[in-house]
Amino acid sequence: xxxxxxxxxxxxxxxxxxxxxxxxxxxxxxxxxxxxxxxxxxxxxxxxxxxxxxxxxxxxxxxxxxxxxxxxxxxxxxxxxxxxxxxxxxxxxxxxxxxxxxxxxxxxxx
Amino acid sequence: xxxxxxxxxxxxxxxxxxxxxxxxxxxxxxxxxxxxxxxxxxxxxxxxxxxxxxxxxxxxxxxxxxxxxxxxxxxxxxxxxxxxxxxxxxxxxxxxxxxxxxxxxxxxxxxx
Numbered sequence: 364x365x366x367x368x369x370x371x372x373x374x375x376x377x378x379x380x381x382x383x384x385x386x387x388x389x390x391x392x393x394x395x396x397x398x399x400x401x402x403x404x405x406x407x408x409x410x411x412x413x414x415x416x417x418x419x420x421x422x423x424x425x426x427x428x429x430x431x432x433x434x435x436x437x438x439x440x441x442x443x444x445x446x447x448x449x450x451x452x453x454x455x456x457x458x459x460x461x462x463x464x465x466x467x468x469x470x471x472x473x
Numbered sequence: 474x475x476x477x478x479x480x481x482x483x484x485x486x487x488x489x490x491x492x493x494x495x496x497x498x499x500x501x502x503x504x505x506x507x508x509x510x511x512x513x514x515x516x517x518x519x520x521x522x523x524x525x526x527x528x529x530x531x532x533x534x535x536x537x538x539x540x541x542x543x544x545x546x547x548x549x550x551x552x553x554x555x556x557x558x559x560x561x562x563x564x565x566x567x568x569x570x571x572x573x574x575x576x577x578x579x580x581x582x583x584x585x
Contacts, residue, residue: 405578406576411573
């Protein structure tokens with residue numbers, strides 16, 4: 364069974380601060396995806412990383428995929444209240460199914 | 474283009490009843506997956522369909538079943554509902570990896 368450990372579970376920061384969310388596994392994934400979910404809605408795909416060591420930037424968000432394709436991180440620079448939400452990492456392993464981490468609930472206070 | 478559409482958005486059922494949830498994927502997407510989201514267990518994979526065939530199934534009891542039609546629309550069914558089946562049920566469609574998945578807004582099922 365593939366498992367993804369996501370940390371921290373909760374994060375409350377002030378506007379303008381930086382933060383990093385981690386996603387770790389003992390399993391190798393063919394790709395790793397990050398989603399953001401708002402209350403009452405489905406997760407929205409932010410990025411997919413495929414290659415070990417890959418770094419992708421999306422405005423103030425930077426995503427990294429570990430060299431061994433077992434872990435990933437999401438770094439947000441100068442967080443804004445609009446970044447508030449539930450961040451989920453998900454690994455795509457075998458069988459066309461996603462294994463989700465437990466999520467990081469981020470609150471950015473103005 | 475239209476996103477993934479799930480109906481109904483909210484549902485209240487009584488223990489022992491059965492329920493059918495519907496999902497219309499993005500046009501052209503042939504893969505449809507279902508996930509259950511609860512506060513305690515997070516997001517868990519139920520099953521995935523491609524061209525009307527179930528390709529993978531998660532670790533859920535046989536009360537949970539699904540199917541996919543020739544137009545890629547999918548339904549999932551839960552029979553003999555239990556209180557613990559209360560959850561947000563999410564459908565996702567994909568054009569294949571590594572394009573990721575597009576999720577619908579979900580169906581919030583409450584079993585009383």
